[in-house]
Amino acid sequence: EVHLLESGGDLIQPGGSLRLSCAGSGFTFSAFAMVWVRQAPGRGLEWVSAIATDHDTNYADSVKGRFTISRDNSKNMLYLQMNSLRAEDSAVYYCAKYTGRAASGSQRVYYFDYWGQGTLVTVSS
Amino acid sequence: DIQLTQSPSFLSASVGDRVTITCRASQGIRSHLAWYQQKPGKAPNLLIYAASSLQSGVPSRFSGSGSGTEFTLTVSSLQPEDFATYYCQQLSSYPITFGQGTRLEIK
Numbered sequence: 001e002v003h004l005l006e007s008g009g010d011l012i013q014p015g016g017s018l019r020l021s022c023a024g025s026g027f028t029f030s031a032f033a034m035v036w037v038r039q040a041p042g043r044g045l046e047w048v049s050a051i052a053t054d055h056d057t058n059y060a061d062s063v064k065g066r067f068t069i070s071r072d073n074s075k076n077m078l079y080l081q082m083n084s085l086r087a088e089d090s091a092v093y094y095c096a097k098y099t100g101r102a103a104s105g106s107q108r109v110y111y112f113d114y115w116g117q118g119t120l121v122t123v124s125s
Numbered sequence: 126d127i128q129l130t131q132s133p134s135f136l137s138a139s140v141g142d143r144v145t146i147t148c149r150a151s152q153g154i155r156s157h158l159a160w161y162q163q164k165p166g167k168a169p170n171l172l173i174y175a176a177s178s179l180q181s182g183v184p185s186r187f188s189g190s191g192s193g194t195e196f197t198l199t200v201s202s203l204q205p206e207d208f209a210t211y212y213c214q215q216l217s218s219y220p221i222t223f224g225q226g227t228r229l230e231i232k
Contacts, residue, residue, distance in 0.1 A: 035221075044226045045161075045223040047214075050219070050221070058220070111171055113180065115168035
């Protein structure tokens with residue numbers, strides 16, 4: 001059974017730094033891209049960052065230059081280093097398994113098929 | 126960036142009703158669209174991927190259709206557990222984006 005467990009959320013002052021972790025189990029971690037998605041209180045879902053199996057990374061403009069995604073396949077761990085935190089970064093942060101696979105013909109399909117339970121980050125003085 | 130606009134943003138319906146949610150993309154995304162259901166305090170749950178493929182374990186009353194810029198999620202006969210918020214998501218290009226959500230409530 002696939003399981004993702006986030007940790008590291010905390011109350012942090014503006015300008016501070018925090019590292020989130022996500023432990024994966026029940027699947028071949030190294031074979032899948034992984035993502036972080038956040039949700040501010042009472043708001044919708046916002047994709048934050050993705051890391052491919054080859055460690056290629058992508059970021060939302062709102063976090064580019066401040067957040068760094070990384071992975072340690074030997075430990076089945078995903079990380080999000082968050083620097084220069086702002087009040088608007090306050091949210092529940094979810095990690096998710098990002099599946100991209102061949103479908104019929106030459107088509108590829110993509111989706112976030114498993115999610116963790118989330119970890120709360122609150123940026124406030 | 127590709128914008129996704131869901132309509133309606135809020136929907137009130139009764140058990141047994143058939144409901145449809147629409148998601149429009151600001152540019153063509155072929156069939157690279159997914160739908161998620163989220164209940165309060167819980168992580169999102171994948172319902173539909175590739176616009177119309179039902180995720181394993183999801184009841185067959187859920188269906189998706191569309192391609193290009195217009196997509197729909199239909200629930201054929203609402204059950205009590207279906208009252209939740211629904212999001213569409215495009216995975217055609219980065220940045221990956223979500224619609225603003227449709228909150229489905231019991232009438």
